[in-house]
Amino acid sequence: MTADPTGPAVAGDRDPPAVDLFLLAAHGLPATVRYARAAEAAGLGGVWLAEHHFISYGQCPSATTLAGYLLGATSRIAVGTAAAVLSTRHPVALAEETILLDAVSGGRFRLGVARGGPWVDLAVFGTGLDRYHRGFAEALDLLRRWLSGAATVDADGEFFTFQDVPVVPRPARPIPIWTAATSPATVALAASRALPLLLGVHDDDAAKAAMLARYADIAAEHGHDPAAVPHASVHLIGLADDPAAARRQLRRALPPWLATTREYVRIDGTPPAHRDLDAYVEHLLRIHPLGSAQECAAHLAASAAVTGVHRQLLMVEGVGPAAVDEQIAAIGAELLPALTGTRQPSGSSPGSGSAVVQGGLQRLR
Structure with a gap:
């Protein structure tokens, strides 16, 4: 049994992390809907x-809006934001x-939130650099109070000031918030409030483990039990007959997609720094699970042992639009059993799924 994603896991829980998909809507919104339905199946x-x-x-400008649609289009799976840009x-x-x-x-x-970046978005939406640099903690705390189950909330801060107002509708229970973190400041902020990352x-894995070790120290200083916080980690995935086949596919598909990150526009008009795409692709191929289901399962299990995360989010769009459906089917039919030692849940169709998997893995040769 995996940790309950709606609340802290039991300290010392050694069950395998839960496995979800991480979707960026890289191939358009209709494809994203299809991927989500495929994930449930x-x-x-x-x-x-x-x-x-x-x-x-x-290509998703509102993760909450798309989440609402996907919740209506599915019946079982959880749908999260990773992340809604709070700035x-x-x-x-x-x-x-x-x-x-x-x-x-x-x-x-x-709900997962992020600080975001110093992009032109801040000017378009009128929040500005001050909200980005100094206002994230205040916004996060106001969000937390509204989701805490309190009957009323007021605000008297630098960025938000209003009189006491009723929380309507009022949540049936406190709703947790995951926080995307890439900087020491955001890690410290989340740790001081025991928010999962x-x-x-x-x-x-070494960098993630170091980040979580710092998180644990700060959380403990604030009286929190860091072992009870259900962190999540994103992993690029390349299921194929062998790692070499996965590398070939990802080397073809990743560079043109990653090149679109150069479309970012800074709010001050200065050009953002650009990665060496070939070097970055090779970095990703070195650190993420590639190859057969058994090889990918072993990599994910080793990563979880190093980091201690409770949830692993698999980034499937990197293989390119022609192969994503097969990747998702392969995750269900091959990777999940390799991770858990169980078969697919009843109601799925392992026969047709396995056929799709075999076709997809042949395509990645």
């Missing part, structure tokens, strides 16, 4: 949606949307 626990503005790297949103509006989605979905919605695809 494959037996995965959930999908998490990234949010971007004015950039084709990710361009009013925290009360985001909290109200969260409570609404939690209520109408029967508790299947998960969403760890990105860029860092290797």
